Amino acid sequence: MSTASRLPKSVQRFTAKLPTEVNRTIQRLSVLSLIGQTVLVVTGGAVRLTASGLGCPTWPRCTDNSLVNTPEMGIHGFIEFGNRMLTFALAAVAALMLVYLWNLRKERRDLFMLALGLLASIPAQAIIGGITVLSNLNPWVVGLHFLVSMALVVFATLLVNRAFGRTGRFMKQVLPALPSVARPVMLAVAVFSAIAVMLGVVVTGAGPHAGDADAPRNDLDWDLFSHIHAVPAYLITAGTLLAVYLVVRHKIGGPFRTASFLLLAVTLFQAVIGFTQYYNGIPALLVGAHMLGAALLMSASTNAADIAKYSPAT
Secondary structure, eight states, X not given: OOTGGGSXXXXXXXXXXXXXXXXXXXXXXXXHHHHHHHHHHHHHHHHHHTXXXXXXXXXXXXXXXXXXXXXXXXXXXXXXXXXXXXXXHHHHHHHHHHHHXXXXXXXXXXXXXXXXXXXXXXXXXXXXXXXXXXXXXXXXXXXXXXXXXXXXXHHHHHHHHHHTTSSSTTOSSOOOOBOTTHHHHHHHHHHHHHHHHHHHHHHHHHSSOOSXXXXXXXXXXXXXXXXXXXXXXXXXXXXXXXXXXXXXXXXXXXXXXXXXXXXXXXXXXHHHHHHHHHTTTOOHHHHHHHHHHHHHHHHHHHHHHHHHHTSOBO
């Protein structure tokens, strides 16, 4: 007896209505997941940059007596609780994705496992967020919270690529051949992007925007680590420029061309923001823009490396 036949009749009728191939709804949910993970990075930055990190001073409740923020908590409580609520929206998107993929869970295991991973991350992020609050915004825990969000941006990017058939076993097109050097260069750019983000967390932990006036800092030399953080950024720029050169030199079209120029735009955006904030006293608005840029960089570098991986080499 098959697994499906052991399900209640009502469940069988429901699953019979679910898609048996990747449709536009599944694709839209994948895009919504990527957008949501990026927005979560931005709202998390808003919590810290507005000193709202302890807007909800406890966890899992917002206060000892209230699950939600209260008017007496003011704007800080609203910002912190709003960020918490966004995780429930992301959980709903991931859960809905799994439902729509139910009939494809074996055939499209790649999509199903990515969606499952995104859903499983929600309680993990909630627990880390709780530890963040209970540890009085310990900078290392705050940094871990941010790094998990970066990893989820990567997974969501891969989910989009697989859902649209851009990469993976179920590609819908033959990608143009790339010079053999393109694949390792794009992999290196993706790795250096991750290293830059991790070092950025260290810099942030030493900087002035702690999320609360009484929150501890990591007591490292902020200026020194800012310069160390710039090293992988330079390597990312060099690798991206090489990719664009290869695209132009060999007249490469298709997804890799788009991915390379998109990565160049994001890299330049991050560079401009990074240098500007360093020489202007690290204003909160620019720090927030830099956090958005970090999410965009992780997505763009993952996308370029993923496409290069599945492109034939000349």
